Amino acid sequence: MSEAHFARADEAPPPLASPHWTPKFVEPLMFDQSAERERAARAGSIGFRGVSKVYAASAAPALAGIDLAIEPGEIFGVIGRSGAGKSTLLRLINRLETATEGQVLVGGEDVGALNEDRLVALRRRVGMIFQHFNLMSAKTVAENVALPLVVAKRPRAEIESRVREALALVGLTDKRDAYPARLSGGQKQRVGVARALVAGPDVLLCDEATSALDPESTQSILALLKDINRRLGLTIVLITHEMSVIREICDRVLVLDRGAIAEVGLVWRVFGEPRHEATRTLLRPLARGLPEDVADRLRPDPAPQGRSDAIVELTFSGEGEPDIGAIAAALGGAKPRILSAQLDRIGGHTQGRLLLAVRLASSPNLSGLAPSSKVLGYVAADD
Amino acid sequence: MSPQMIDRLLHGLLDTLTMVGASALVALAAGVPIAVLLVLTAPDGLSPAPRINRTLAAVVNGFRATPFIVLLVALLPLTRLVTGTTIGVWAAIVPLSISATPFFARIAEVSLREVDAGLIEAAQAMGCRRRQIVRHVLLPEALPGIVGGFTITVVTMIGASAMAGAVGAGGLGDLAIRYGYQRFDTTVMAAVIVVLIALVCVVQFAGDVAVRRLSAR
Numbered sequence: 204m205s206e207a208h209f210a211r212a213d214e215a216p217p218p219l220a221s222p223h224w225t226p227k228f229v230e231p232l233m234f235d236q237s238a239e240r241e242r243a244a245r246a247g248s249i250g251f252r253g254v255s256k257v258y259a260a261s262a263a264p265a266l267a268g269i270d271l272a273i274e275p276g277e278i279f280g281v282i283g284r285s286g287a288g289k290s291t292l293l294r295l296i297n298r299l300e301t302a303t304e305g306q307v308l309v310g311g312e313d314v315g316a317l318n319e320d321r322l323v324a325l326r327r328r329v330g331m332i333f334q335h336f337n338l339m340s341a342k343t344v345a346e347n348v349a350l351p352l353v354v355a356k357r358p359r360a361e362i363e364s365r366v367r368e369a370l371a372l373v374g375l376t377d378k379r380d381a382y383p384a385r386l387s388g389g390q391k392q393r394v395g396v397a398r399a400l401v402a403g404p405d406v407l408l409c410d411e412a413t414s415a416l417d418p419e420s421t422q423s424i425l426a427l428l429k430d431i432n433r434r435l436g437l438t439i440v441l442i443t444h445e446m447s448v449i450r451e452i453c454d455r456v457l458v459l460d461r462g463a464i465a466e467v468g469l470v471w472r473v474f475g476e477p478r479h480e481a482t483r484t485l486l487r488p489l490a491r492g493l494p495e496d497v498a499d500r501l502r503p504d505p506a507p508q509g510r511s512d513a514i515v516e517l518t519f520s521g522e523g524e525p526d527i528g529a530i531a532a533a534l535g536g537a538k539p540r541i542l543s544a545q546l547d548r549i550g551g552h553t554q555g556r557l558l559l560a561v562r563l564a565s566s567p568n569l570s571g572l573a574p575s576s577k578v579l580g581y582v583a584a585d586d
Numbered sequence: 587m588s589p590q591m592i593d594r595l596l597h598g599l600l601d602t603l604t605m606v607g608a609s610a611l612v613a614l615a616a617g618v619p620i621a622v623l624l625v626l627t628a629p630d631g632l633s634p635a636p637r638i639n640r641t642l643a644a645v646v647n648g649f650r651a652t653p654f655i656v657l658l659v660a661l662l663p664l665t666r667l668v669t670g671t672t673i674g675v676w677a678a679i680v681p682l683s684i685s686a687t688p689f690f691a692r693i694a695e696v697s698l699r700e701v702d703a704g705l706i707e708a709a710q711a712m713g714c715r716r717r718q719i720v721r722h723v724l725l726p727e728a729l730p731g732i733v734g735g736f737t738i739t740v741v742t743m744i745g746a747s748a749m750a751g752a753v754g755a756g757g758l759g760d761l762a763i764r765y766g767y768q769r770f771d772t773t774v775m776a777a778v779i780v781v782l783i784a785l786v787c788v789v790q791f792a793g794d795v796a797v798r799r800l801s802a803r
């Protein structure tokens with residue numbers, strides 16, 4: 204395992220630490236899994252070298268000049284608006300698409316140079332799960348999960364035991380003889396995960412694997428992915444439109460914009476201080492519930508020149524009352540203005556949200572003003 | 587209706603069943619591979635081969651465009667080559683098979699084409715070879731459609747087999763024409779029609795049950 208992994212694990216947690224954030228690669232490993240992890244560590248690296256992809260039909264390239272290294276064992280997120288080239292990037296890894304230019308390397312092997320036998324072998328090391336699950340409707344759950352092994356001509360006893368393990372891993376042992384049509388979306392995706400993992404891959408590709416799921420199923424699939432990433436040490440590359448998915452499980456994130464890399468880096472860095480306009484656009488929905496004019500102008504950082512207003516959100520959930528005098532005093536003569544107030548008094552308790560604009564260059568000290576308070580961002584002052 | 591006539595009716599039914607049954611088996615055995623080949627060699631297929639695809643499609647269309655009665659006569663030399671005779675039940679089976687095969691192949695092709703591209707992609711992604719995709723994905727997923735198409739083919743063949751009397755093959759249609767039409771024996775005509783309707787109903791019902799079973803899962 205490379206230095207980079209440990210460096211990443213040592214990074215401080217993001218400032219707005221999600222409850223699901225856990226340091227990676229630092230917990231003790233179980234003995235019997237270390238050999239497996241070491242093998243995956245060698246085979247699970249992915250590299251793009253000057254990769255371009257032009258679909259014959261379209262004039263503009265879907266991807267252009269992509270240089271990228273994905274570390275073995277990391278969970279690597281890919282975001283970008285629709286048509287940015289995310290699926291194309293992912294599909295180049297198992298050569299569902301071929302690169303027009305450049306090289307795609309998996310475990311150090313040039314994917315584009317493989318003959319059919321070697322390509323089949325590579326694909327058996329790279330599992331994939333899909334937005335619409337893509338399960339065979341004519342096969343039972345167990346038959347679906349067994350398929351990668353059946354076509355690899357594994358002995359029957361091995362297939363039997365691996366399918367049992369995979370189904371146990373995703374918690375679907377009791378559904379083994381059901382047909383996919385009888386399963387819920389979340390269960391179908393679990394079958395998809397089991398099928399992708401049954402052959403013991405080094406890499407798992409996920410193209411919007413949770414986009415068709417309800418929040419609860421999404422959570423359970425994410426927990427499952429995180430769990431197998433830690434236990435098996437396999438590299439996961441995942442595309443999503445949900446920023447929360449990236450926050451929750453990814454180590455690093457790549458932002459694609461019109462076929463090029465806008466930025467790539469640790470999730471908390473990229474999300475904490477997005478450098479590219481494309482990233483900011485993608486993150487805007489995080490400012491949900493803000494008045495539109497404010498949301499449009501909201502930036503993660505104060506403007507370097509000129510003056511900015513900090514947008515401060517105070518949330519009251521039953522304890523404490525909004526003390527305007529104390530708030531104004533705490534903000535030290537910065538003349539807080541109320542942008543919006545959605546406060547209610549229910550059974551003697553104040554509930555709701557107070558949104559303030561504060562003319563300040565640096566982060567104001569908000570402690571004690573409300574049960575929960577934070578700076579959502581900054582907007583450049585008009586004057 | 588005289589016992590003699592009932593005997594003729596049973597005999598005709600047996601002839602029809604033999605002709606349709608044997609030709610249906612040929613159509614099934616030949617039509618599915620042709621359909622698979624058409625789908626695989628299509629421009630967006632797994633092994634695009636434009637020339638093979640165009641040739642095959644042209645042959646299939648050619649046979650489908652030819653009316654059965656013309657085929658029956660035009661194929662006489664081939665029929666003699668295969669069966670050693672140009673009259674009787676077996677002589678009718680050759681043209682009947684050759685007319686039913688392209689018909690069924692096209693229907694099966696449509697079912698195969700309708701298999702979700704995502705499934706084929708998933709199969710490729712898990713390391714399936716083309717042959718394995720056909721066997722484990724395309725055919726099983728298209729099976730309900732193929733069975734439904736086979737039912738339609740058989741029903742159509744029951745109709746076509748009525749013309750087999752032209753080569754002296756007998757069968758229900760022949761009976762209806764010779765006794766009902768040429769000798770104005772409406773009882774025979776009605777009996778034949780009832781038997782034919784019953785036959786078609788049984789085939790259609792069996793096909794529907796099979797399709798429902800297959801797609802219920």
Ligand SMILES: Nc1ncnc2c1ncn2[C@@H]1O[C@H](COP(=O)(O)OP(=O)(O)OP(=O)(O)O)[C@@H](O)[C@H]1O
Nearest residue numbers: 258260261265283284285286287288289290291292
């Ligand atoms: N098979 C194809 N043939 C031609 N053009 C394609 C093909 N697949 C994708 N493209 C084009 O390539 C570009 C990138 O597509 P891609 O599917 O990679 O985008 P994406 O980021 O995955 O989008 P989405 O979020 O909508 O899934 C788009 O402009 C698309 O129209």
Ligand SMILES: [Mg+2]
Nearest residue numbers: 289290291410
């Ligand atoms: Mg996509």
